[in-house]
Amino acid sequence: MPSTVILDNPLDMHLHLRDGEMLQHIAEESAHTFSGAVVMPNLVPPVSSKEDVIAYRTRIMEAIGNETFEPYMTLFFKPGYDKAFLESVRDRIHAIKLYPAGITTNSEGGVSGFNVEELRPALEAMSALNIPLCIHGETNGFVMDREAEFVSIYETLAEAFPSLKIIMEHITTKESVAALDRFENLYATITLHHLIITLDDVAGGMLQPHLFCKPIAKRPEDKEALLEVALDAHPKVMFGSDSAPHPRHAKEACGCAAGVFTAPIALQVLTELFEKHGRLENLQNFISGNARKIYGIIPPAKKVILEKKPFKVPGDYNGVVPMFAGEEIAYSVKGVTHG
Amino acid sequence: MPSTVILDNPLDMHLHLRDGEMLQHIAEESAHTFSGAVVMPNLVPPVSSKEDVIAYRTRIMEAIGNETFEPYMTLFFKPGYDKAFLESVRDRIHAIKLYPAGITTNSEGGVSGFNVEELRPALEAMSALNIPLCIHGETNGFVMDREAEFVSIYETLAEAFPSLKIIMEHITTKESVAALDRFENLYATITLHHLIITLDDVAGGMLQPHLFCKPIAKRPEDKEALLEVALDAHPKVMFGSDSAPHPRHAKEACGCAAGVFTAPIALQVLTELFEKHGRLENLQNFISGNARKIYGIIPPAKKVILEKKPFKVPGDYNGVVPMFAGEEIAYSVKGVTHG
Numbered sequence: 001m002p003s004t005v006i007l008d009n010p011l012d013m014h015l016h017l018r019d020g021e022m023l024q025h026i027a028e029e030s031a032h033t034f035s036g037a038v039v040m041p042n043l044v045p046p047v048s049s050k051e052d053v054i055a056y057r058t059r060i061m062e063a064i065g066n067e068t069f070e071p072y073m074t075l076f077f078k079p080g081y082d083k084a085f086l087e088s089v090r091d092r093i094h095a096i097k098l099y100p101a102g103i104t105t106n107s108e109g110g111v112s113g114f115n116v117e118e119l120r121p122a123l124e125a126m127s128a129l130n131i132p133l134c135i136h137g138e139t140n141g142f143v144m145d146r147e148a149e150f151v152s153i154y155e156t157l158a159e160a161f162p163s164l165k166i167i168m169e170h171i172t173t174k175e176s177v178a179a180l181d182r183f184e185n186l187y188a189t190i191t192l193h194h195l196i197i198t199l200d201d202v203a204g205g206m207l208q209p210h211l212f213c214k215p216i217a218k219r220p221e222d223k224e225a226l227l228e229v230a231l232d233a234h235p236k237v238m239f240g241s242d243s244a245p246h247p248r249h250a251k252e253a254c255g256c257a258a259g260v261f262t263a264p265i266a267l268q269v270l271t272e273l274f275e276k277h278g279r280l281e282n283l284q285n286f287i288s289g290n291a292r293k294i295y296g297i298i299p300p301a302k303k304v305i306l307e308k309k310p311f312k313v314p315g316d317y318n319g320v321v322p323m324f325a326g327e328e329i330a331y332s333v334k335g336v337t338h339g
Numbered sequence: 340m341p342s343t344v345i346l347d348n349p350l351d352m353h354l355h356l357r358d359g360e361m362l363q364h365i366a367e368e369s370a371h372t373f374s375g376a377v378v379m380p381n382l383v384p385p386v387s388s389k390e391d392v393i394a395y396r397t398r399i400m401e402a403i404g405n406e407t408f409e410p411y412m413t414l415f416f417k418p419g420y421d422k423a424f425l426e427s428v429r430d431r432i433h434a435i436k437l438y439p440a441g442i443t444t445n446s447e448g449g450v451s452g453f454n455v456e457e458l459r460p461a462l463e464a465m466s467a468l469n470i471p472l473c474i475h476g477e478t479n480g481f482v483m484d485r486e487a488e489f490v491s492i493y494e495t496l497a498e499a500f501p502s503l504k505i506i507m508e509h510i511t512t513k514e515s516v517a518a519l520d521r522f523e524n525l526y527a528t529i530t531l532h533h534l535i536i537t538l539d540d541v542a543g544g545m546l547q548p549h550l551f552c553k554p555i556a557k558r559p560e561d562k563e564a565l566l567e568v569a570l571d572a573h574p575k576v577m578f579g580s581d582s583a584p585h586p587r588h589a590k591e592a593c594g595c596a597a598g599v600f601t602a603p604i605a606l607q608v609l610t611e612l613f614e615k616h617g618r619l620e621n622l623q624n625f626i627s628g629n630a631r632k633i634y635g636i637i638p639p640a641k642k643v644i645l646e647k648k649p650f651k652v653p654g655d656y657n658g659v660v661p662m663f664a665g666e667e668i669a670y671s672v673k674g675v676t677h678g
Contacts, residue, residue, distance in 0.1 A: 142559055143543040144483070203542065204482040207551040207595035216542055220481055252593050254660070256546035321593070 012037035014240025025318035027063035035299035036070035046076030083125035158183035174225035189240025233285035351376035353579025364657035366402035374638035375409035385415035422464035471504040497522035513564035528579025572624035
């Protein structure tokens with residue numbers, strides 16, 4: 001009988017569900033196996049008002065049908081958010097996501113320059129209301145240096161706003177890993193794909209558009225640093241897939257969009273990865289426990305039973321090509337129980 | 340009246356003409372504006388016998404029709420080449436190209452490991468016969484490190500075979516540039532695209548498959564080092580486009596092939612580049628003079644007249660998408676005169 005692994009209340013602390021037809025096509029893939037997910041607000045236009053949040057949440061709940069799944073909603077950070085607004089929206093959101101302007105998909109309305117005094121009113125209000133600030137931490141510099149260059153901005157913000165929970169989203173470098181332990185209020189999410197690939201997998205052989213993402217996968221020593229804290233379930237690190245669906249024609253094209261679609265296979269592959277490294281006992285905290293503490297959330301009860309039985313990953317899910325498309329992975333989802 | 344620039348006998352010291360239908364489609368693009376080109380031997384199967392060289396040259400001459408153009412033929416290096424064979428083929432070839440096994444398009448039959456004693460018979464015969472050795476210098480390491488890691492192999496060969504002309508093909512790093520001046524018998528070709536792009540242009544915004552090549556474009560400081568020796572027309576540096584045609588469907592795909600197609604626009608863009616940097620006076624040596632001396636060749640007489648008049652680059656040439664497709668470049672080819 002194949003061995004099984006049970007994960008309680010898996011959480012994806014960084015997820016793109018998009019909107020419209022794409023939302024309908026892919027939301028269920030996360031809702032089936034995850035208890036909840038922090039949903040990114042970079043729609044067009046971005047989610048930036050209470051009404052936007054309520055309406056987007058409603059669309060998500062419709063898209064997931066009967067699944068037990070909590071979408072932890074976020075706002076798109078704007079320096080103009082004041083305390084009254086943030087108080088009014090506090091019970092509808094779990095975090096606010098800050099994008100440097102123009103750095104990734106639909107981030108044109110993001111922050112340019114990081115002037116502490118300009119950001120102070122909004123960030124002090126967030127500190128007071130205990131709203132975590134999630135940041136896509138990249139400068140506009142050379143593609144391999146963008147995240148390492150951003151570390152000094154993380155540090156400036158962490159020092160200037162010591163009561164603000166700052167979450168370094170989808171970190172990809174040893175420099176970000178090192179920053180985690182230098183500041184009490186810095187946390188991080190790590191994706192599945194950045195635990196597995198480097199730039200070699202994207203551009204070392206043939207060019208692989210389905211592994212192209214932002215931040216781009218970095219060097220082998222960066223991947224090792226990420227793996228170390230993930231496999232340790234370092235208490236300041238959470239799983240966040242950054243799973244980002246784009247239709248095949250937008251990926252296999254001249255000017256391919258950034259994003260790797262991992263939602264449907266993330267739990268299976270994480271189980272395989274942690275087992276391979278003999279660290280299965282830490283997966284529960286990486287996939288749920290740490291996030292519960294950092295965000296102070298109680299996710300809907302869900303047990304996911306994985307069994308060690310090969311699963312051939314489909315070539316696409318409704319036209320979206322997943323990581324490991326057409327390949328065999330070691331674990332399958334045997335069942336999901338609720339309540 | 341627009342200003343004009345006249346280039347005498349332009350040479351492309353590293354060119355892929357492929358074979359069959361592709362050869363028919365694109366050979367003329369080089370033959371029209373270049374006096375000659377060093378033609379790479381990585382066909383399937385590779386060009387590795389006297390008969391192969393003669394037959395391939397014949398196919399090239401048929402493909403270029405009435406153009407005045409000399410294809411400088413090369414053999415695909417095999418460690419088993421002996422002096423008798425090399426003597427027999429000497430008057431048919433201008434260089435031998437060495438590929439590390441599996442490192443780029445059709446290089447599966449290349450060299451694994453670089454054991455000097457194993458290579459000695461062939462390389463000493465090449466030294467005696469004054470046949471340059473062209474090398475695609477990449478290890479199987481991390482994609483951004485492969486060329487820098489290979490420099491120690493260049494150095495080993497340069498020391499072990501001091502009379503062998505070693506040409507570091509399509510160099511992309513400051514480490515290779517620095518090696519040029521450390522060994523008398525090391526030379527280099529530099530492409531157009533590596534003088535213009537970095538990894539940022541390939542993967543910093545949307546992914547750009549038409550700029551994906553091997554070696555991959557590197558960091559800004561690498562590009563600056565290449566530009567410096569190219570604009571200086573450093574006497575050990577020659578233009579080699581590495582222009583490599585792949586049909587659109589092989590580039591805009593999952594698993595995109597490596598290669599940038601620049602043959603039809605190389606002279607125009609190089610003129611613009613050298614002019615922009617105020618170094619037009621060095622273009623003639625970079626594009627022809629240095630190569631004539633290094634290879635000891637006298638190319639067919641050809642004058643290319645370029646005028647400063649915007650040219651809109653076609654979206655494709657017989658299904659092959661060129662660099663700058665659909666964009667406007669500053670110089671046009673006004674005319675070509677022969678003899």
